[in-house]
Amino acid sequence: MEFQVPTINILLIAPAAIVAGWGVLLMLIELFISDEAQEQWRQIVPGLALVGLALAFIQTVGLWGYDGGTFILADGHPMIVVDNFATFLNIIFLLTGALTIFISVDFLRRTGLERPEFYMLMLFSISGMMLMGMANDLILVFLALELLSIPLYIMSGLAWPRTDSEESAMKYFLLGAFSSGFLVYGIALTYGATGTTQLPGVMAGIANGGSLALAGAALLLVGFAFKVAAVPFHMWTPDVYQGAPTAVTAFMSVGAKVGGFAAMLRILIIALPGLGDVWAPALAVLSALTLIVGNVVALVQPNIKRMLAYSSIAHAGYILIAVASAPASPDGVSAALFYMFAYLFSNMGAFAVVIAIERKTNEGVMLDDYKGLAKRHLGLALAMAFFMLSLTGVPPTGGFSGKFFVFKAAIEANLIWLTIVGVITSAISGYYYLRVVYTMFMQDGDGEVAAPEALKWTVGFAVLVTAVLGFIPGPWFDIARQAALQGMQMVAGG
Amino acid sequence: MDNQILIDYLPIAVLLGISIFFAVLLPVLSLTLGPKQGAKRNLAPYESGMTAIGEAQRRLPVKFYRIAVLFILFDVDIILLVPWAVTFRKLGLYGLYAMLIFMVIFILGDAWVWKKGVLEWD
Amino acid sequence: MIPLSWYLLVAAALFSIGLYGVLARRNAVAILMGVELMLNAVNINLVAFWRYGRFPEQPVGLAWAVFVLTVAAAEAAVGLALIISIYRHRDSVVAEEMDTLKN
Numbered sequence: 001m002e003f004q005v006p007t008i009n010i011l012l013i014a015p016a017a018i019v020a021g022w023g024v025l026l027m028l029i030e031l032f033i034s035d036e037a038q039e040q041w042r043q044i045v046p047g048l049a050l051v052g053l054a055l056a057f058i059q060t061v062g063l064w065g066y067d068g069g070t071f072i073l074a075d076g077h078p079m080i081v082v083d084n085f086a087t088f089l090n091i092i093f094l095l096t097g098a099l100t101i102f103i104s105v106d107f108l109r110r111t112g113l114e115r116p117e118f119y120m121l122m123l124f125s126i127s128g129m130m131l132m133g134m135a136n137d138l139i140l141v142f143l144a145l146e147l148l149s150i151p152l153y154i155m156s157g158l159a160w161p162r163t164d165s166e167e168s169a170m171k172y173f174l175l176g177a178f179s180s181g182f183l184v185y186g187i188a189l190t191y192g193a194t195g196t197t198q199l200p201g202v203m204a205g206i207a208n209g210g211s212l213a214l215a216g217a218a219l220l221l222v223g224f225a226f227k228v229a230a231v232p233f234h235m236w237t238p239d240v241y242q243g244a245p246t247a248v249t250a251f252m253s254v255g256a257k258v259g260g261f262a263a264m265l266r267i268l269i270i271a272l273p274g275l276g277d278v279w280a281p282a283l284a285v286l287s288a289l290t291l292i293v294g295n296v297v298a299l300v301q302p303n304i305k306r307m308l309a310y311s312s313i314a315h316a317g318y319i320l321i322a323v324a325s326a327p328a329s330p331d332g333v334s335a336a337l338f339y340m341f342a343y344l345f346s347n348m349g350a351f352a353v354v355i356a357i358e359r360k361t362n363e364g365v366m367l368d369d370y371k372g373l374a375k376r377h378l379g380l381a382l383a384m385a386f387f388m389l390s391l392t393g394v395p396p397t398g399g400f401s402g403k404f405f406v407f408k409a410a411i412e413a414n415l416i417w418l419t420i421v422g423v424i425t426s427a428i429s430g431y432y433y434l435r436v437v438y439t440m441f442m443q444d445g446d447g448e449v450a451a452p453e454a455l456k457w458t459v460g461f462a463v464l465v466t467a468v469l470g471f472i473p474g475p476w477f478d479i480a481r482q483a484a485l486q487g488m489q490m491v492a493g494g
Numbered sequence: 495m496d497n498q499i500l501i502d503y504l505p506i507a508v509l510l511g512i513s514i515f516f517a518v519l520l521p522v523l524s525l526t527l528g529p530k531q532g533a534k535r536n537l538a539p540y541e542s543g544m545t546a547i548g549e550a551q552r553r554l555p556v557k558f559y560r561i562a563v564l565f566i567l568f569d570v571d572i573i574l575l576v577p578w579a580v581t582f583r584k585l586g587l588y589g590l591y592a593m594l595i596f597m598v599i600f601i602l603g604d605a606w607v608w609k610k611g612v613l614e615w616d
Numbered sequence: 617m618i619p620l621s622w623y624l625l626v627a628a629a630l631f632s633i634g635l636y637g638v639l640a641r642r643n644a645v646a647i648l649m650g651v652e653l654m655l656n657a658v659n660i661n662l663v664a665f666w667r668y669g670r671f672p673e674q675p676v677g678l679a680w681a682v683f684v685l686t687v688a689a690a691e692a693a694v695g696l697a698l699i700i701s702i703y704r705h706r707d708s709v710v711a712e713e714m715d716t717l718k719n
Binding site: 139143150153154157160161163166167170173174177178180181182184185188191192195196197 | 644658702704
Binding site for chain 2: 028031
C-alpha cells in the first residue's frame, strides 16, 4: 500500500498545542532558574501559566464558527475535528484553568504547597481535555483521556507527605487506571466489530457489528461513567475530592468531568447514533441512580469538600439526563453544553469560597467552619449563598437555567419519569445546599477568612456570569445550540 | 456471523461472571467467616509486654526506582522508534519530520531529567 | 489457521484475570499488576482484530497496541511513584488500610 501523507493544518490544533507546549516550556525554563531566584520564579509561574492559557484562548475564540478537521488521512477522515462543539468545550476548559489559577495562587502559598509543577501539570491536563473534545478517532480519545488523567493523579498527591493527599492520589490512580482498562477494552471491541477506529467509520460499521459492537459500546459507557463519576461507578469521587488539595479538587470537579462528557457526547452522538435506542435508556437509568444516590448521600456530609463531591456526582446525573435525551430531542446536546457552562461558574465560585475559608490544608472544611461567615465577611457569604442557590437550581441563577433546559430536553424526549426524578432530587438537594446558607447567616462563629484580591475578583466574576446566565439565558443557549448543532449535522451528513 | 460471535463470546461472559462472582465472594467470606479481631491491642506486634516503639517511617532509597522508570522510558521510546525504522523508506520525509518532532520532545525530557540530577547515583 | 475466537477467548480470560486481581487483591502493587493485565488483554484483542479484520492492509490495530503499551508504561511509572511515596511514609501498600478519608 502506498503511504499518503495526511493533510495537516497546524493552526487547528494550535490551542491544545500551545497549552501543552507552554507546559513543556515552563518546565524547561525552570531548569535554568538558580537557587536564589527560586522565590521569584514561584511568584511569576502562575502569571506565566495564565499567559499560555490566554494565548490559547485567543486562538480558540478565533476558531469559533470553523468547521473542519486536521490530520486528514488518505480516506478523507480527520483525526481531529475543530467545530463549534470542540471550540465551546475548549473555552470551558481554558476558563476552568484560568479560574483555578486565580483561586489557587494564594491558597497554595499559604498552605506551603507552592510547587511550580502544579501549574505545569495543570497545563498538560488541560491540553488533554481539549483533545478530548476534538478527537475524532477512538485512539485519540484514549490518548487524550490519559493525558487528562495522569497529571491529575499527580496533582491529587500534591500535598505529600500528607496522608490524605497521598491516599487520594492512590485511590484516584487505581480506579482511574482500572476504568481506562474498561474503556480501552470497549474501544478494542468496537474496533473489532467495525474494522476502524474513526468515529464516522464506526458509525457506518456499527449496524453490522452485532453483539461485539454492543459489548464494546457497553464497556465504553462504563469507562466514561467512571470518569464523570456516575453511580454506580462513583466510589472514588468523595475520597479523592476530600483528600486532594482544594485547588486541585476545584480543577478536577469541573475539568475532568466536562472532559469525560466531551468525549462521551462526541462518541455517542457521532459514532454510536445507530445504537441510540440501546444506550439512551441505559443512560437514563444510570442518570436516575446518579441523581438519587448523589443527592441523598450528600445530605449527611459534615465536610464541605465531601458534600461538594457528592453534589458533583449529582450534577453529573443532570448532565446525563441531557445526554440520554439527545437521540430523541434536538436540544439534548445543547442543554448538556449549557449546563456544563453554568456548572463551571457555580462550582468554581463555590470552591473559591471553600478555599478562602480553608486555613491550612484540609483544615476548616467542615460545615461548622462556616458559622457566622456573614458577620465575618459578608461579601463572600452572599456569594456563597448565591452559588448554593445556583447549584440547587433556584431562579434566577445559571443553575436554574441549566436545569430548565435539561428538563425541557428530557420532556421533549419523552423521558417524563426521569424529569420527575430530576425535579424531586433537586428539591432534596436544596436541603444540604441551603443548610450551608443557614449556617453562614444564622449561626455564630469566628475564624479568619483569607480573601486576597485575585480570589475576590474571581468570585465576583463567577457571580456575575451565574447571574447573567440566570437572567438572560437565551443568547447563551443559542450559542450552546450552535455548538451542538454541528455535532448533530455530522450525524446527518454521514 | 452475528450468532457466531454471540456463541464465541459465551465462554467470556461465563468467565467474567465467575471472576466477578469470586471477587465478590472471597472478600465477603473472609469478612463474615474470618476471626474477628476485636481490640486494637490484638493488632499490635506484641499483644502483651512492651508497646512497640520506634520510627515506623524509615527512609527508603528511591534511586533504584528512578533508574527503573528511566529504563521504561527508553524502552517505550524504542517501541515507538522500531515501527518507524521498519517503514522508514515508505514514510519518507514526512515520517522523518514526525519522528524528529517526537525525538526533540523526548530529548528535551531527557535533558530535564539530566539537569534535575536524576542520573546521579549519590 | 487458528480461528479468531481463540485469541479473543485468551484476551477475555486475561482481562477477567486482571479484573479479578484488581477487585480481590489488597496490595496496591498487585492491583496495578491486574490493571496491566487488563491492558495487555486489550493488546491481544487489538492485534488479533487487525490480523483477522476487514482491512489488514491498514495496521491500525498494531499501531494502537503500541500506544496502549506506551500509556501503560506511563501509568505504571506514575502509579509506582505514588506507591513508593506512600510506602515511605506508612510502611504499607495495602489498599484497605488507606482509610483515613471517611467522614
